Amino acid sequence: AKSWTMVRHFEGAPKPEDFKLIEKELPPLKDGEVLLESEFWSVDPYMRPYSKQKLKEGDVMMGSQVARVMESKNPAFPVGGYYVAYAGWTTHFISDGKGLAPLPSNWPENLPKSLALGAAGMPGLTAYFGLLDLCNPKEGDVVLVNAAAGAVGSIVGQIAKIKGCKAVGSAGSDDKLGFLKEIGFDEVFNYKTVSSLAEALKKASPDGYDCYFENVGGKFADAALQQMKDFGRIAVCGAISLYNDSVPSTGPYIQPYILFKQLRMEGFIVTRWQDRFPEGQKQLLQWIIEGKLKYHEHITNGFENMPASFMGMLKGENIGKAIIKV
Numbered sequence: 001a002k003s004w005t006m007v008r009h010f011e012g013a014p015k016p017e018d019f020k021l022i023e024k025e026l027p028p029l030k031d032g033e034v035l036l037e038s039e040f041w042s043v044d045p046y047m048r049p050y051s052k053q054k055l056k057e058g059d060v061m062m063g064s065q066v067a068r069v070m071e072s073k074n075p076a077f078p079v080g081g082y083y084v085a086y087a088g089w090t091t092h093f094i095s096d097g098k099g100l101a102p103l104p105s106n107w108p109e110n111l112p113k114s115l116a117l118g119a120a121g122m123p124g125l126t127a128y129f130g131l132l133d134l135c136n137p138k139e140g141d142v143v144l145v146n147a148a149a150g151a152v153g154s155i156v157g158q159i160a161k162i163k164g165c166k167a168v169g170s171a172g173s174d175d176k177l178g179f180l181k182e183i184g185f186d187e188v189f190n191y192k193t194v195s196s197l198a199e200a201l202k203k204a205s206p207d208g209y210d211c212y213f214e215n216v217g218g219k220f221a222d223a224a225l226q227q228m229k230d231f232g233r234i235a236v237c238g239a240i241s242l243y244n245d246s247v248p249s250t251g252p253y254i255q256p257y258i259l260f261k262q263l264r265m266e267g268f269i270v271t272r273w274q275d276r277f278p279e280g281q282k283q284l285l286q287w288i289i290e291g292k293l294k295y296h297e298h299i300t301n302g303f304e305n306m307p308a309s310f311m312g313m314l315k316g317e318n319i320g321k322a323i324i325k326v
């Protein structure tokens with residue numbers, strides 16, 4: 001089995017020399033175990049902050065994959081079955097079955113299995129529960145999402161449209177703005193090239209925002225909070241603009257906006273809805289099958305390119321979900 005390890009904790013943006021490819025032989029299977037081969041891997045922003053909190057230097061990088069059972073000494077996991085696993089950046093691994101999630105039984109033949117790591121997987125569920133449960137969008141509401149062309153953001157905007165809202169999205173390139181228009185966003189802007197975030201936000205929705213799905217934090221959040229409508233709802237999903245900071249930065253003080261606009265702002269980690277994942281996944285798949293939810297994947301070929309894909313995603317090279325294919 002080949003694996004990518006994190007040689008040292010990242011300082012600032014991750015660099016090629018922070019990763020090392022290692023190879024080791026796996027032992028023969030014991031009763032109750034299965035051998036799996038990864039076919040698709042996911043690289044996600046959480047790996048940047050969580051690597052600091054959860055990994056030691058030299059550990060295999062964390063992460064999930066879609067993997068196929070190659071050999072089985074556990075009748076519950078037959079050879080040829082596909083599972084979503086959380087085994088890290090590794091080509092092959094042995095599991096006792098704990099934590100292996102089968103693809104839903106109604107998985108359509110024509111859908112790529114990699115969607116279980118994207119639109120019909122963790123990022124899709126993040127968009128689904130974060131938006132619907134915390135922002136509580138009503139028909140006619142204006143929903144703002146940043147990193148809108150990414151795995152989570154692109155689903156947030158489309159669910160907002162399904163619910164009859166106006167969707168406003170920001171992203172970091174003009175290609176991404178084109179993509180957002182294609183998937184139905186009403187208003188889009190490039191946060192890197194606008195002369196003022198406040199002006200861009202005002203222009204996109206002169207009356208302000210009912211819901212704000214926050215993926216970025218920092219200066220964007222400072223500007224967006226000021227444009228909220230009274231009783232606006234903010235779901236804090238991510239803060240990617242701050243993940244590489246080693247010293248916490250301070251921005252304008254936001255309490256007056258939260259106070260006088262009577263905003264509700266709540267952070268979340270998607271696993272809080274673990275019990276409801278089947279419900280969310282069923283609905284996401286249904287929308288995908290009906291063509292109401294479009295997905296886009298940014299595919300990198302070759303396990304050897306995993307660090308490059310991860311570093312590229314953090315820099316914004318991806319449109320839609322960043323996936324690595326064997």
Ligand code: NDP
Binds near residue numbers: 044148170173268321
């Ligand atoms: P994306 O597919 O959106 O990829 C990350 C994107 O972030 C890049 O493509 C880039 O797009 C944007 N970005 C990078 N740096 C900056 C910056 N400094 N300012 C603004 N945008 C930046 O990733 P995901 O959809 O997987 O994740 C989006 C967010 O959701 C992240 O913050 C992540 O941590 C969070 N998340 C939270 C979960 C939870 O349970 N709370 C679960 C899953 C994700 P661009 O070109 O537009 O800059």
